[in-house]
Amino acid sequence: MNNIKLAAAALAFASMASGAMAAEKMAAPAMEKCYGVAMAGKNDCKAGAGTTCAGTAKTDYQTNAWKNVPAGTCTSIKTPHGMGSLTSM
Numbered sequence: 001m002n003n004i005k006l007a008a009a010a011l012a013f014a015s016m017a018s019g020a021m022a023a024e025k026m027a028a029p030a031m032e033k034c035y036g037v038a039m040a041g042k043n044d045c046k047a048g049a050g051t052t053c054a055g056t057a058k059t060d061y062q063t064n065a066w067k068n069v070p071a072g073t074c075t076s077i078k079t080p081h082g083m084g085s086l087t088s089m
Contacts, residue, residue, distance in 0.1 A: 034074035034084040038067040063089035 038044070043057040043065035057065035061079045069077065069084070077084035 030071035031068045032071045032074055032086065033066040034069040034077060034086065035066045035088050036061050036063045036081060037069070037074070037077050037079055037084040038062065038065045042067070044068045 033044075038057050039060045040057050040062070041055050043054060043062070044067050045053045061081050063081075063085075066088075074084040074086055
């Protein structure tokens with residue numbers, strides 16, 4: 001009887017461990033707002049005064065429109081107007 005309980009406990013532990021690892025892999029990467037890198041109509045949200053949200057940028061690389069990018073990459077994104085910015089330009 002003890003072998004059955006031990007096997008059941010081992011199975012339960014293995015199941016919990018694999019579930020935790022799967023959840024860790026599925027966690028979304030950290031993101032940050034990057035201004036000046038979105039194409040016209042492709043911004044994630046808020047493109048300055050008078051706009052509402054996603055898809056409202058009027059021009060490519062609009063300086064007050066942002067796009068979500070992986071954390072730590074914004075300022076390394078090169079555009080025809082310079083690099084991406086963490087703040088509205």
